[in-house]
Amino acid sequence: MPDGLPIRHVLPQLLSTLDRHGSAVLTAPPGTGKTTVVPLALAEAGLRVLVAEPRRLAVRAAARRMGVSYTIRGERHTGANPMVEVVTTGVLLQRLQRDQELSGVDAVVLDECHERHLDADTALAFLLDVRDTLRPDLRLLATSATADAGPWSELVGGPVVAATGVTHPVETVWAPPPKPVAPPHGLRVDPALLSHVAAVVRRALAEHDGDVLCFLPGVGEIGRVAAMLTDVLTGVLTGDVELLQVHGQAPARVQDAVLSPGTARRVVLATSVAESSLTVPGVRVVVDSGLAREPRTDHARGLGSLTTVRVSRASADQRAGRAGREAPGVVYRCWAAADHERLADHSRPEIALADLTGFALQAACWGTPDASGLALLDPPPAAAMSAAVRTLRVLGALDDSSRVTSRGRRMALAGVHPRLARALLDLGPRAAEVVALLSEPPPRDAPDDLVELWRTARRGGTPYAARWRQETRRLQRVATEGDRPRTHDDALAGAVVALAFPERVARRRGGGYLMASGTQAQLADGSRLHDAEWLAVAVADRPTGSASARVRQAVVIDEATARLAVTATVEDEVTWRVPPGGRRGDVSARRVERLGAIELSATPLKDADVRAAILHGLRTEEVLTWTKAAIELRDRLAFCHRAVGDPWPSMDALADLADQWLEPELSRARRRADLERIDVATALRRLIPWSERLDAVAPERIEVPSGSRVRVDYSGEQPVLAVKLQEVFGWQEAPRIAGVPVLVHLLSPAGRPLAVTADLASFWRDAYRSVRAEMRGRYPRHPWPDDPLTAPPTRRTKNRS
Incomplete structure (x- = not known):
């Protein structure tokens, strides 16, 4: 065990606390060794330790440094030390669902709990339940890089053990853009800001020694800034600087390279994956764009997306701390000091922002469908949980009483989103290739035609294709073969997407598409899918301020596939209907067959009761023909009501009095034209109270x-x-x-x-x-x-x- 790491000073206290209380919260600044030293210390004490990390990148890094085994989705590595295993929080959830007692595990370390990932929050809630009911002997340690551990201590029922460590000073340089830039909007980041970030990286290289770690919100921004830096790296500093791009989709070799000391000076462009759980050796300078990505979910439309936001002050501090892990450093913040004071204190927890369908299924399998019995720092939003439960019922994972079905349990163990698990179970191993495509973010330059992306992945030769093949093999093991018909690629891809996202089955309408959910959708200009009558939309988002969804990925399907995914309904519909783009409504009496909001066919109903539709038309449109005589009579009656009151009726709600003054014309009316022919002046006289004479009053x-x-x-x-x-x-x-x-x-x-x-x-x-x-x-x-x-x-x- 490295003697120089500050965490060693609190190890005796930590081990003693766990022995006495069974649970604890460990707070330690980045770089103190909490991720790698503590698990080994627990193992030396004779405990079999399971370490859960929020990201796959952190799992590989921690396992390699400790020389232990690790497991991530679709990948397992056996290390030299059998007492410690590192897993993602997602893998931990799968194990808990299979074996609630966690047989063979004596202690669980939940690392970086302050990041508030949904899987980590869920796993902690399950573990606390296990300790209370099945395994009071199970040691539970939550670790955090921030000092605000009071809520965690109360939640886990154990004291806080704090490791202070040696903190190297980090100088802050405020480096706002020379001219105002547009704030982030959806996924859009002002190119002027990215150009400025690249300029600050150049400045940092010139002003300071050591590697440079630059934080950017996403893969696209990393690629654009990398392109801006290419001329510098191959020109002025030829051969002296290596450029690395680190994100969740980066190849394992790149992830390994960034975690090892370099032979040349390095510029590491990274997303938030490098914020707290990794030590990138050699970094003395951090350049922070000040932006991050958060999930957003439109529960009403069933659409999820990422949006660009400003970092919180806590995240900015975590990023700055990267520069001071090994020696004094400097952070260049690409915003003004005054703007820093307006940042939020902390980022919002994922449970408050994300699609909760997977969480709701995990909770239902655990026996708490509404999650009310789980120990969570923040309860799930009621609207998001309600939307998640509705989705799970449609997928067959929950019954009408919100209890998990046997099918739902199989879906929960598939290791993919419940929507994709539904398609995998319905269609069998051949669907694994398509499900694997949909379970990972596509490459930045991916086409919107999912079948084209599938064929590209099959050709191989890219890190994305390698990950896809690995995930495909895992999913093929998950699925069980049945008597499912053989289909060609396009049909299979369409069936997978339609079954996974039935509310996104879409049919052409006007210049775009109408989804089964009722949401309008638009393809990008120049899309090869424009001629399709039917689409199954795999990925879509709704730009801020737009009424229509934007199709990111889809596959062409036929009506038969649409019917496979969405149950058709037939109903008699008698309404007052205004045609699209029109302003004049009329009675519509039809027998309509629909897939959700998509109309398939309609036949007229001849003898339908149209009275309710007629009354709706009277309430919502000016349908009657108001002659001068009718208007004058209405005004006289209105005056009588204002001046005398009862029994003179109000003229403000004539439609509500239709039964009194529009009979027998109302009973005979079948359409708008019948209403337009009514003699309104004659009909209005029926409202004159029988005991009154209009000429005497007005x-x-x-x-x-x-x-x-x-x-x-x-x-x-x-x-x-x-x-x-x-x-x-x-x-x-x-x-x-x-x-x-x-x-x-x-x-x-x-x-x-x-x-x-x-x-x-x-x-x-x-x-x-x-x-x-x-x-x-x-x-x-x-x-x-x-x-x-x-x-x-x-x-x-x-x-x-």
């Missing part, structure tokens, strides 16, 4: 002093009487209707407004004189008396009076 006309009967306008809040001024000479008080003063619009001989008033006496006294002075020269043939109160009202000119 007369249609009022007689003015000249003897004219003038129509009253009830369209506003107050009745309006528009009358020529000469016709109301002598009228000192405006009339009232149902107690409401009438607003008099006094008109010129030409019918233009001169004044508006509800107080005629005040008008004659104050305003009439100025109106008379202005108007009598313009209309000399009409009377403009000095005293309008004594002048006779008239409809005529002077010559005819």
